[in-house]
Amino acid sequence: MQIDILGCESLGARSLACVVKTDDSTILIDPGVALARLRSGLLPHPVEVAAAFRIREKVLSAFGEATDIVISHFHGDHMPMRAEDPYQLPMAALPSRDGINFWCKGPEKISGLSSKRRHELSDFLGFPLPASEGRKSGSMEFSSPVPHGAREKGFGTVMMTRIREGDEVFVHSSDIQLLNREAVLKILAWEPTIVFASGPPLYLSYRVPEAGKEASENALLLSRHADTLILDHHLLRSFEGYDWLKELAEKAASRVLCGAEFMGKAPELLEAQRKALYEKKPVPSGWHEAYAGGKAGFEEYL
Incomplete structure (x- = not known):
């Protein structure tokens, strides 16, 4: 089994995209990317836009090779989007979908906005999306719906994926x-x-004050049973989250690291650095408007 993480916050943008290759399948999970619309009152810096573009290109390349596509839920950093945000992966950019099997979160226990996006993707693909929770197929198995974060916070549910090859x-x-x-x-x-999972949203501590303690207990439990625990996404939208990860790694019974480190790269927490990026490299007036209109490049930031 070969696991390639294509996108996550430690690789510069919001995503949890990965490809899992087995002897008979190439499975692309959560083909999406996004950027925070505002952090510290600032729009995404071009350095972040460049990182999101790199992830987008990797996802598109993987899409063209995939035998199976899995969508865990219908948030904009986990799926192709119609055209809501210039930093996301647009449906119109997708290559041919012929011969690809889709495995998707069903319509139950999702928000009205997620339901709308589910219908939009179905309309674009030209067929009804399956409700894959609880199903098995070959090396793949999908969970029943589980909470997006803490159950009582009302963020809906997601679908987890298990892939097995040999041991x-x-x-x-x-x-x-x-x-x-x-x-x-x-x-x-x-x-x-x-295990590849989102860690706790410590950057939202005012909304989820118990996140650090509860997540640490659950992560330590996982570490006693899994050889490798990859934690990223919500966790690494702040440097506090990276410190939390390093402290956890010292206590854990197995290997604990972020997505970039799993891929042999140095972490780039660009969203956490947004204010510093603007100070280090000011953005020309009108840049965002030009980029949204398809007129601005960012080659100097690549």
């Missing part, structure tokens, strides 16, 4: 944020060797 079991647990013990126990029941 290796990879689990993509999307935006669980390690804040629901029931979801963690479902992962453990799958007997994973590698």
Whole structure:
């Protein structure tokens, strides 16, 4: 089994996209990318836009090779979008979908906006999207709906994915944020060797004050049963999150690291650096408007 992480916050933009290759399948999970519209009162810096563009190109390349596409839920950093945001992956850019199997979060326990996006993707593809929760197919298995973060926060549900080849079991647990013990126990029941998950949203501590403690307990439980725990996404939208990850790694029973480190790269927490990026490299007036209109390049930032 070969696991390639295509996008995540430690690679510069909001995403949890990855490709898992087995002997008979190439499975692309959560083909999406996005940037925070505002951080510190600032729009995305061109350095962030360049990182999102790189992830977008990797996802598009992987889409062209995939036998299977998995969409864990219908947020803009996990799926192709119609045309809502110039920093996301537009549906119109997708290559041919002929011969690709789709495995998707169903319509239950999702927001009105997610339901709308689900219908838009279905209309674009030209066929009804399946509700894949609880299904099995070959090396793949999908969970029943689990909470997006803490259950009582009302952020809806997501679908987790298990892929097995030989003695290796990879689990993509999307935006669980390690804040629901029931979801963690479902992962453990799958007997994973590698888990790729969103860590807690410490940058939103005012909304989820218990996140750090609860997620740490759940992460340590996972680390006692999985060989590798990859935590990223919401966690690495702040440097506080990276410090939390390093402290966890010192206590954990197995390897704990971020997505970039798993891929052998140095982490680039660009969203966390947005204010500093503007100070270091000011953005010309009108740049964002020009980029949104398709007129501005960012080659100097690549």
